[in-house]
Amino acid sequence: MNNILITLDYELFFGSKVGTIENCILTPTAKLLKVLNRYKIKATFFVDSGYLVKLEELKEQFPILEKEYKAIYSQIKTLDRDGHSIQLHIHPHWEDSTFDGKRWNMNTKRFRLHQFSETEIDNIVYRYKKVLTNIVGDKVFAYRAGGWSIQPFPKIKNALKKHNIYLDSTLFKNGKNDSHTHYFNFENMPNKTEWRFEDDPLEEKKDGFFKEIPISDYRLSPLFFWKLVYFKKFGGEEHKSFGDGSAAGGSKLDKLRMLTRYTHSVVSIDSYKSSFLKNAYQSFLKRKDNKNFVIIGHPKSMSEYSLKKLEEFILSNKKRNYITIRSFKNES
Numbered sequence: 001m002n003n004i005l006i007t008l009d010y011e012l013f014f015g016s017k018v019g020t021i022e023n024c025i026l027t028p029t030a031k032l033l034k035v036l037n038r039y040k041i042k043a044t045f046f047v048d049s050g051y052l053v054k055l056e057e058l059k060e061q062f063p064i065l066e067k068e069y070k071a072i073y074s075q076i077k078t079l080d081r082d083g084h085s086i087q088l089h090i091h092p093h094w095e096d097s098t099f100d101g102k103r104w105n106m107n108t109k110r111f112r113l114h115q116f117s118e119t120e121i122d123n124i125v126y127r128y129k130k131v132l133t134n135i136v137g138d139k140v141f142a143y144r145a146g147g148w149s150i151q152p153f154p155k156i157k158n159a160l161k162k163h164n165i166y167l168d169s170t171l172f173k174n175g176k177n178d179s180h181t182h183y184f185n186f187e188n189m190p191n192k193t194e195w196r197f198e199d200d201p202l203e204e205k206k207d208g209f210f211k212e213i214p215i216s217d218y219r220l221s222p223l224f225f226w227k228l229v230y231f232k233k234f235g236g237e238e239h240k241s242f243g244d245g246s247a248a249g250g251s252k253l254d255k256l257r258m259l260t261r262y263t264h265s266v267v268s269i270d271s272y273k274s275s276f277l278k279n280a281y282q283s284f285l286k287r288k289d290n291k292n293f294v295i296i297g298h299p300k301s302m303s304e305y306s307l308k309k310l311e312e313f314i315l316s317n318k319k320r321n322y323i324t325i326r327s328f329k330n331e332s
Helices: 021-038 049-058 062-083 118-136 153-160 221-235 252-260 271-284 304-316
Strands: 001-008 044-048 085-091 142-145 176-178 184-185 195-197 210-212 217-220 263-266 292-297 322-323
Touching: 001 021, 021 062, 021 271, 021 292, 021 304, 044 049, 044 062, 049 062, 049 085, 049 118, 062 085, 062 118, 085 118, 176 292, 217 271, 221 271, 271 292, 271 304
Parallel strands: 001 044, 001 292, 001 322, 044 085, 085 142
Antiparallel strands: 176 184, 195 210, 217 263
16 A cells, blocks of 8 residues: 655744744644645644754743744644644754844754764753653654754664654655755665664664655756746745745755756655656656655745645545554554
């Protein structure tokens, strides 16, 4: 049976302008739910827990953050109550970021979890998981690395294992980046839709503690990215992302590579990338291992166009098996 998983990274932006929670998180998530609810589909939300930790720390000092905390807490609580899966997404730069009373000042010098000591990593995983379990209970067991930066895995392995985080959904085939914020190279990952591993998510180990459920990928030509740039600038309101912030980092070399040669992308419902959702699924079905089709999205980066494309996809695949990460809980 083919499974379809719709997964969302639930977060603000991390550039010079983080955006508002209304436009980056609350409103686009509500718009997405209207589509999903029509077809009784549940999604998985990888929640940027560092943001919640920071809100908890500062909400008594800043009334505006107390308001944000209550709003985010309420939406996550509702998502969990309605059957969506809430899981762990770690952007550890929140440890170094500050709030001046009016705005967040993002410090992305330590954007990757690996830029902290192993003791600090253990503490971050503990606190970031705890802030979620305080809301949804003992349901948090899966992880998605911020910026896809899960390597080198041995440095974060012990902390994840200690706090019973045993499923990962970070990798995507041929994914690669090397910038001041992002580092990952998934060129040699198994050509599968799930496997177990121990010390390296790119190396299958049948009795490994961890399970990988990779994000699905699709090969794109440079023309696609030229179209993406065009629609972003001239596509009008339909193609305008809901979020009102700016992204952090990004390699100029990586952007040049996308505009000049074939590259692999995650299968996404973000903005114009949703245009290849149907074709990506058809390509996926032709694979030998076509068990789990994992879609990624970010509420902040979605648009009316992407919601329309998602609904078209669902209508074409209404009889498929839509599941959440929760289906893999306690699987040995």
